[in-house]
Amino acid sequence: MNNAKGTAHKYGDNIDTDVIIPARYLNTIDHKELASHCMEDIDKDFVQKVKPGDIMVGGSNFGCGSSREHAPIAIKASGISCVIAKTYARIFYRNSINIGFPILECSEASERIEAGDEVEVNFDTGVISNLTKKETYQAQPFPDFMKKIIAANGLLNSIKK
């Protein structure tokens, strides 16, 4: 798997799927349109600020609430290459893996990384490097079956083979 590298966008605990993509926009499945409203209820400048490859950092219980897959789709389509959080709500976690979007759990990274830090993630080893602070943090690497799903760019591609 390729590394991810970009600028960090930092949020707090319990970032729910209603703020990631409000339900009023769920009348479409167009990825770009969903991305254009990503995070707007808590950070209306996010879509202007985000650059391809950037990294989103959250606290505990990231992605709680609804099962809408539109949430990880909106984050991925906004250009974010990886989410790092202390913990995830389980449906958000499996939805992300299932669409081939790598997300990592790491308490230390979640606490230490600040908005604007340059961060690099090695998905094979789980090592997260904070290039701004010159620190590294260790996340659990993915188990093999999740690596296969992510490498196939999603669950459906992986079960087709």
Add this chain to the structure above:
Amino acid sequence: MGMTMTQKILAKKAGLDRVEPGQLINAKVDMVLGNDVTTPVAVTEYEKAGFGPVFDKNKVSIVLDHFTPNKDIKAAQQCLISRNFAWDQGIVNFFDVGEMGIEHALLPEKGLIAPGELCVGADSHTCTYGALGAFSTGFGSTDMAAAMATGEIWFKVPSALKFNLIGKPAPYVSGKDIILHIIGMIGVDGALYKSMEFFGDGLQYLSMDDRFSMANMAIEAGGKNGIFTVDDITLDYVKDRVDRPFEVVVPDTDAVYDEVYEIDLSKLEPTVAFPHLPENTKTITEAEACDVSINQVIIGSCTNGRLEDLKAAAEILKGRHVAKTCRTIVIPATQQIYLDALKAGYLTIFVEAGCSVSTPTCGPCLGGHMGILAAGERALATTNRNFVGRMGHPSSEVYLCSPAVAAASAVAGKIISPAHI
């Protein structure tokens, strides 16, 4: 080491003698569910991947309940994707306007879930059916597509929290109040990745409608599923609805739980969750002291739109009128509940009390349609989430409560105990 109810169902459906927490398994599913928000994403992916017929057209349910009756052209287009798929595939349990109800009230009512079965749904409140002693959990659209194609799905076996319910609840304390109390106690991630398993003598006082409300909100504590032990109340509910054989699963006597909580139902008060998390709970006494005026009341949703919920509201609203300043919207969760409420006279009571009564829809709960809030407005709702912007403008607020508290508060125009109306 013994297994919990959830672990035993998962082991059986995975064809294994036993499973351990953390183990990754593939399990066979008895029902796959999708709604009009999640199904179009699943269908698009399903067709892109080139899958043919679904694994079993009797074991897929598609319910168009979120943005229906269609609220705008885009929603209508999304529903069309779901409708075309359901018709093309010959999906037996496809429910559209006129037959549909809110999915998590509808499926149990139609006998589509039985004790011991394994149900997955592309809607987070799929955990509702745990009230029937089934394993039932929410997942996403890609999962739905995979489950429709193969009849199987991957799971990580959860550990469990045990809730031992004792005592008899006081008047106006319902299943909703119990689950709000529990979420307030353990927090919105208190059951993250875990099962919440409910036992105890107190269950004899909890109807199926109470239990559906409780299992429904397991997800609001981060739970993978909520599950109730099966008793006569459960069996009485399924006897005229389910005509296939099913298995009542009981936990091993040496089942291991991460935590055991004992909850004395007789000590609980009606409970209200303040913005913007379901864990921000206050007792009704504390809530009254905050003097919270409200602009809108919603009585309905997959949490509290069932007949007993409407009964509780009707008993309070009978002969009374809602405050001029408080728009009150009542949404029976299914067509059958609508009919039953009509025959029981509840709908007349609501209309005479100045409430709007709607056809079944999830509508306002998720800020979709049928009751959206303006900037700074406050709603008191029997729904399940009070996140920022959940019911409308990002600066609006949602408070969560039981139908009795909602009805009393609609009359007062502010949050008040049903005992004080």
